[in-house]
Amino acid sequence: MDQKECLGCRIIYSIYSNFPPMPSARAYNVETGEFFPFDRLRSLPTGYEMAEALGIAWTCDCRGRSRTPPQHLGNAQPFGYKPLDAPNGDAETYGGMPIENGPPNTWVENPSGSGQLRLYDANGNAAVDIDFDHDHGFGAPHSHNWDGRSRDLGNAVSILPY
Numbered sequence: 001m002d003q004k005e006c007l008g009c010r011i012i013y014s015i016y017s018n019f020p021p022m023p024s025a026r027a028y029n030v031e032t033g034e035f036f037p038f039d040r041l042r043s044l045p046t047g048y049e050m051a052e053a054l055g056i057a058w059t060c061d062c063r064g065r066s067r068t069p070p071q072h073l074g075n076a077q078p079f080g081y082k083p084l085d086a087p088n089g090d091a092e093t094y095g096g097m098p099i100e101n102g103p104p105n106t107w108v109e110n111p112s113g114s115g116q117l118r119l120y121d122a123n124g125n126a127a128v129d130i131d132f133d134h135d136h137g138f139g140a141p142h143s144h145n146w147d148g149r150s151r152d153l154g155n156a157v158s159i160l161p162y
């Protein structure tokens with residue numbers, strides 16, 4: 001294992017390499033909008049290759065790789081976006097963490113202890129969530145991609161209903 005893997009790559013690797021075999025499951029590339037066999041994802045040797053396969057390699061910070069996010073990440077999302085529910089009228093946080101003005105290019109762990117991790121982009125806006133403590137149809141953990149103030153419905157792993 002490359003010891004110079006960045007935190008994002010290490011997180012991604014630790015999540016997906018520990019999944020049990022799931023022959024009927026498919027993973028989803030958010031950049032291309034294509035599904036591929038989940039077992040191919042979990043067998044990849046590095047977190048970076050997993051991130052590439054998921055279309056989130058731009059979150060990687062290791063080995064001097066560029067981190068230019070795709071310009072239209074949300075357009076590749078087939079599950080649709082829902083408006084952000086703003087608890088208590090506070091539109092600036094979601095899940096107890098800010099969606100704006102976070103530490104740029106940094107993974108932050110949710111202080112609630114839920115295990116949720118949020119990646120902020122270079123502008124301090126929420127970019128990716130990885131959720132561990134719940135399963136709303138996408139398995140746990142799963143990821144959510146942010147598009148402005150909207151978060152998608154979850155898409156890292158999709159167990160297709162057939």
Ligand SMILES: [Zn+2]
Pocket residue numbers: 005006007008009010048059060061062
């Ligand atoms: Zn990396």
Ligand SMILES: [Zn+2]
Pocket residue numbers: 131134136142144154
């Ligand atoms: Zn979730």
